[in-house]
Amino acid sequence: MGSHATKPPPSGKQIELDKSSLWGKLWLIGAGMAAAGLGGWFAMKGHDEGHAWSALLTAYFFAWALALGGLFFVIVQHLVRAQWSITVRRTAEHMSLGIPLVGLVGLLIAFGGSHSLYEWTHDEVPFETTDPAICGEEALAKAKAHQVEHGHGIEPGETVDHDGPLYKRSWVKGEPVSCFKLRPIEEDEMISAKRAYLNEGSFKSRAIAFYLLLSGLAIMFWRWSTAQDKLDPEKDREKILKISVRARYFAAPALIIFAMSLTFGAFDFLMSLDPHWFSTIFGVYIFAGSSLTMFSFMALILTLLRKSGHLEGVVTPEHFHDLGKFMFGFTVFWAYIGFSQYFLIWYADIPEETQWFAYRGHGQWLYVSLAVVFGRFVVPWFGLLRRGWKRNMNYLIFAAVFIIAMEYVDMFWLVQPAHAHHAAVAAMINLDFETAHAVSTHVHVGALDALALLGTFGLFLSAFGWSLANSKLIPINDPRIRDAINHENF
Amino acid sequence: MSKPNQPFGMLAEYTTAREIYHACESVRDAGYVRWDSHTPFPVHNLDKAMGLRPSPLPWIVFAAGISGASLGFLLQWWVSTIAYPIVVHGKPYFSYQAFVPVTFELGILFSAFGAVLGMLGLNRLPQWYHSLFNAPKFARATDDRFFISIEVSDPNYDPEKTRALLESTGAVSVEEVED
Numbered sequence: 001m002g003s004h005a006t007k008p009p010p011s012g013k014q015i016e017l018d019k020s021s022l023w024g025k026l027w028l029i030g031a032g033m034a035a036a037g038l039g040g041w042f043a044m045k046g047h048d049e050g051h052a053w054s055a056l057l058t059a060y061f062f063a064w065a066l067a068l069g070g071l072f073f074v075i076v077q078h079l080v081r082a083q084w085s086i087t088v089r090r091t092a093e094h095m096s097l098g099i100p101l102v103g104l105v106g107l108l109i110a111f112g113g114s115h116s117l118y119e120w121t122h123d124e125v126p127f128e129t130t131d132p133a134i135c136g137e138e139a140l141a142k143a144k145a146h147q148v149e150h151g152h153g154i155e156p157g158e159t160v161d162h163d164g165p166l167y168k169r170s171w172v173k174g175e176p177v178s179c180f181k182l183r184p185i186e187e188d189e190m191i192s193a194k195r196a197y198l199n200e201g202s203f204k205s206r207a208i209a210f211y212l213l214l215s216g217l218a219i220m221f222w223r224w225s226t227a228q229d230k231l232d233p234e235k236d237r238e239k240i241l242k243i244s245v246r247a248r249y250f251a252a253p254a255l256i257i258f259a260m261s262l263t264f265g266a267f268d269f270l271m272s273l274d275p276h277w278f279s280t281i282f283g284v285y286i287f288a289g290s291s292l293t294m295f296s297f298m299a300l301i302l303t304l305l306r307k308s309g310h311l312e313g314v315v316t317p318e319h320f321h322d323l324g325k326f327m328f329g330f331t332v333f334w335a336y337i338g339f340s341q342y343f344l345i346w347y348a349d350i351p352e353e354t355q356w357f358a359y360r361g362h363g364q365w366l367y368v369s370l371a372v373v374f375g376r377f378v379v380p381w382f383g384l385l386r387r388g389w390k391r392n393m394n395y396l397i398f399a400a401v402f403i404i405a406m407e408y409v410d411m412f413w414l415v416q417p418a419h420a421h422h423a424a425v426a427a428m429i430n431l432d433f434e435t436a437h438a439v440s441t442h443v444h445v446g447a448l449d450a451l452a453l454l455g456t457f458g459l460f461l462s463a464f465g466w467s468l469a470n471s472k473l474i475p476i477n478d479p480r481i482r483d484a485i486n487h488e489n490f
Numbered sequence: 491m492s493k494p495n496q497p498f499g500m501l502a503e504y505t506t507a508r509e510i511y512h513a514c515e516s517v518r519d520a521g522y523v524r525w526d527s528h529t530p531f532p533v534h535n536l537d538k539a540m541g542l543r544p545s546p547l548p549w550i551v552f553a554a555g556i557s558g559a560s561l562g563f564l565l566q567w568w569v570s571t572i573a574y575p576i577v578v579h580g581k582p583y584f585s586y587q588a589f590v591p592v593t594f595e596l597g598i599l600f601s602a603f604g605a606v607l608g609m610l611g612l613n614r615l616p617q618w619y620h621s622l623f624n625a626p627k628f629a630r631a632t633d634d635r636f637f638i639s640i641e642v643s644d645p646n647y648d649p650e651k652t653r654a655l656l657e658s659t660g661a662v663s664v665e666e667v668e669d
Contacts, residue, residue: 339590346587347579387548488534 007485010314015473023308026465030458037455044448053113054419055449057269059456060105061411065286066404066460067102068262069294070095071214072287074221075258079251084322086484087314087474091298093222094467098460100215105456106269110207119422120191120198120275124182126425135179139431143177146433180428190276190352198275203268210261217254221247222467228477240477262287273418277356281341288337289376292330293407299323300400303393311473317391318489324390327403331384335377359421360413363441372413375406408453416443498621498669499525499641500652501628502661507533510636513659514539517638520655524644528622528631550608551601558600562593625667639667 017023045052073092077085114121132140185191191198224243231240263283271282279285302315302323345353360369380403389395424440427433475481504510507529514527518541527540566589570576575583610616622628622639631637638661640652649666656664 343587343590349579385552387544 007313009482010474010476010485013309014312014314015310015476017310017469017473019469021308023305023310023465024469027462027469028465030461030463030465033458034455034462035458037451037453037458039455040451041448041455044451048448049116050419050423051444051446052448052452053109053116054415055446055452056105056113056456057109057117058408058411058415058449059452060102060109061270061286061415062408062453063098063102063456063460064106065290065293065407065411066095066297067098067218067463068096068214068258069290069297070097071099071218071221072258072291073294073298074225075217075251075254078221078247079255081248083480083483084319084487086478086481087311087487088298088302088319088323090225090471090474091301092294093225093475094301094464094471095294095297095460096218097222097467098463099218101459101463102456103211103215105459106265107207107211109269110204114200114203117419118203118272118275120185120194120272121200123185125185125188125191125275126180126429127183127188128178128180130178134181139179140177142431142433143179146437180425182429194275198272203272206264206268210265213257214261217257220250221254225475225478226471228475229472231477233477241479244479259283259287262290270414273415274356274421276352278353279341279345279356281337285334285337285341288330288334289407289410292327292334293404295323295326295330296400296403299327299396300404303397303400305473306393314474314485316487317393318487320393320396321387321391321489324384324396324399327380327399328384328390331377331380331403335381338372338377359424359440360417364443365417365420365441368409368413368417368443372406372410375402376410380406412449420444496669497642497649498624498667499639499644499647500649500656501622501625501665501667502638502656502659503627503630503663504636504638504659504661507636509660510638511536511539513638513656513661516655516659517640520646522640522644522646524647525638525640528628528637528639530630530632530634530636533636545612547605547608547612551604554604554608555597555601558603559593559597561600562596563589566592621667621669624669625665627663628667642669 041052041056070092073085074089074096076082077089077092109117119125129135135143224247228240228243233240263286266283266286270286271277271279299320302311303320305311306315342357345357359365380399383399383402384390389399420439420443424436427436427439478484502513504513510527510529511533514536517525518539527536529536563586567584570578570585571583577583578585578588581588622637627635628637638656640647640656646652653664653666
């Protein structure tokens with residue numbers, strides 16, 4: 001292979017942190033953020049329960065993406081017996097330790113916020129109808145007046161491109177105005193059909209099961225890897241090898257458990273925000289974003305560690321190049337999945353599917369949707385094309401921060417329009433058209449969003465920082481660590 | 491085909507990757523520009539030892555890919571709005587969403603063409619004749635030997651000095667090859 005001498009084994013500042021440095025105190029900073037953020041969130045949540053829980057769910061899936069991504073990286077590197085990644089695997093192990101802590105927010109949402117977030121936990125759900133006998137003449141007259149006022153009024157038989165009391169929907173072309181009413185949940189065919197899966201008992205049990213399974217996997221792989229550090233590379237060679245082989249053996253079932261938990265967790269917590277809507281690719285969409293964010297966060301942490309004088313000669317431009325390639329690759333993968341989801345729904349044009357995109361393309365939400373398309377795909381795609389850029393640490397920091405920020409925007413885009421839509425429908429039931437119009441067209445970001453993000457990301461950071469301060473920077477006794485340090489791209 | 495007894499260049503033979511790596515560094519530092527190395531397998535970082543500049547191929551691939559994507563998009567726009575407008579599925583003629591897959595695929599296809607043809611062009615391939623094969627031992631470049639060739643057309647080429655340089659780098663044999 002390489003024709004030059006291999007590097008000496010790393011030591012000192014290359015692989016260890018000074019506990020009194022900022023890195024060593026990261027977990028304290030994270031804990032402070034968590035206490036301030038979640039404390040503030042609890043204090044303020046009474047102002048607007050619906051918005052508060054939506055904000056927490058957004059923040060939760062942002063931090064969850066980082067923690068789950070870390071676990072995914074660890075499992076896959078063990079499974080494929082990857083060599084290049086051993087020096088960076090420890091960073092992913094720090095991240096995966098965020099699962100037990102961040103997951104608590106998920107349990108809080110499942111047990112405290114499900115009534116504020118999920119329509120299917122209610123006894124009565126809204127439905128839309130054009131039947132004057134159900135709506136009443138007054139409601140229809142008001143709805144029609146509102147439609148005319150906002151420029152999307154239509155007469156029966158008229159062929160125009162837009163209509164509907166709230167959103168543009170070609171499928172009710174030429175139909176008269178409609179109204180929203182509540183009806184018992186049993187009368188809703190779609191939700192009734194999903195009842196066996198989508199009910200509070202099984203939702204909560206699954207939330208606990210996912211939490212225990214994923215936390216268990218994260219702690220298991222973390223413990224095995226850090227246990228190798230404490231052994232003697234000469235005397236305990238057998239033991240070290242045994243741990244590596246065991247990790248590889250359990251990586252295969254772990255990957256199945258991970259994929260199932262992530263997919264059904266995404267169905268439960270995010271997709272069921274709109275219980276009529278369904279997309280079989282939704283779990284993959286969450287996974288793609290999560291992996292992309294994880295690679296970016298790893299690149300960010302490793303470049304910052306390098307800049308503060310650590311990992312010199314251990315994590316090299318070769319590793320940054322690889323992480324950059326993954327950031328680029330998963331940007332394309334995310335776009336592929338995101339477009340596939342949109343494309344099939346756009347083509348089929350079935351109302352209960354297109355509605356999900358209809359309210360995301362309405363009013364200011366359209367700008368959030370465009371920000372997701374451009375910020376998650378177009379900009380990073382062009383921005384990560386060149387080889388030299390991916391090998392430049394300063395540039396990579398910028399790209400990583402941008403991509404991580406876009407993960408939050410993506411989660412915001414998944415959660416908050418659903419909340420706005422529900423609020424708008426609730427206002428429509430009360431014939432409060434002005435409120436309905438306002439909440440369905442305006443993006444509202446407030447202190448609750450910031451506090452939830454601060455708190456949940458703080459939880460992740462405290463777990464990450466604790467692991468960072470209490471273990472070596474690389475799995476120093478991994479049997480193949482020397483190969484990873486000397487890794488070269490062609 | 492070519493005039494006999496005209497020299498093409500100097501060919502040096504090495505037995506290990508380590509030797510050719512350091513030999514390349516010496517040739518690079520001696521300021522040669524028209525020379526090459528030939529190894530039976532990729533040797534890490536040999537491009538750095540040879541002082542090669544990055545290949546212009548990525549720019550060719552990028553240009554080809556962007557052209558392919560634009561062409562694919564334009565074709566669909568022209569066909570479905572001007573040449574043969576037909577309502578499909580009740581959607582507008584210019585349904586750009588439906589154009590994405592073909593745009594993407596043509597971008598990939600042209601990128602691949604750009605990569606393969608660009609690589610062949612930059613390497614001046616295919617070549618039906620190359621002077622280096624006049625040296626019978628050069629066949630081992632695809633087996634177990636490593637070679638450096640320096641061409642006569644190099645401004646620094648001097649039969650004595652070039653031979654001396656190559657011999658000083660631990661070559662097991664150095665010979666002049668006919669054109």
